[in-house]
Amino acid sequence: MIALESMEKARLAVKAALDKKAKDVLMLDLKDLSIMSDYFVICSGESTTHVRSIVDNIEREFRLKKITPSGIEGYKMSQWVLMDYSDVIVHVFEEETRSFYELEKLWLDAPRIDIKEEKLQGHGNY
Numbered sequence: 644m645i646a647l648e649s650m651e652k653a654r655l656a657v658k659a660a661l662d663k664k665a666k667d668v669l670m671l672d673l674k675d676l677s678i679m680s681d682y683f684v685i686c687s688g689e690s691t692t693h694v695r696s697i698v699d700n701i702e703r704e705f706r707l708k709k710i711t712p713s714g715i716e717g718y719k720m721s722q723w724v725l726m727d728y729s730d731v732i733v734h735v736f737e738e739e740t741r742s743f744y745e746l747e748k749l750w751l752d753a754p755r756i757d758i759k760e761e762k763l764q765g766h767g768n769y
Contacts, residue, residue: 647708649674649730653682656726656733657758659704660686663697666738669747670756681730683753685746687738691721697735698724 647655653670660668665686674681688694698718705712705728713727722740726733734746 647710649681652705652710652728652731653684653756655704655708656684656701656728656731657686659701660684660697660733660735663688663693663700665697665735667741668758670758671747671750671753672756673750673753676750676753680732682732682756683746683750684731684733685736685741686734687736687741688721689738691737694721694724694735694737698726701726701733701735 657668657670665688668684668686671683671685672681673679673683686697688697695718698715698721702712702715710728713729715724715726717724722737723744724733724735726735736744736746
């Protein structure tokens, strides 16, 4: 098994989130801004059940590639779940919680990666 590059891992997370109809999916490039991670993937679910569904699918897709997280925090409450894959950190929010914390605003300097390409690869109209 060849290790995935961080961009490939971030795209895998985006695709897995979109497969479960995640809302407002965003990928931020942090390579030049942070030593903690290369990419953030941020998305929302309409409810805590939807958040869990998105998280479960991302974890399943990564597991199929033999990639395990360093940790997953917040799953029990599922208002904000952080999935730490070292070079890629995935944040799955319940919509109201995302609006409250506005995590994207903390990283205004981070380039946003266009995910239209992922949306067009068999994921329907989003």
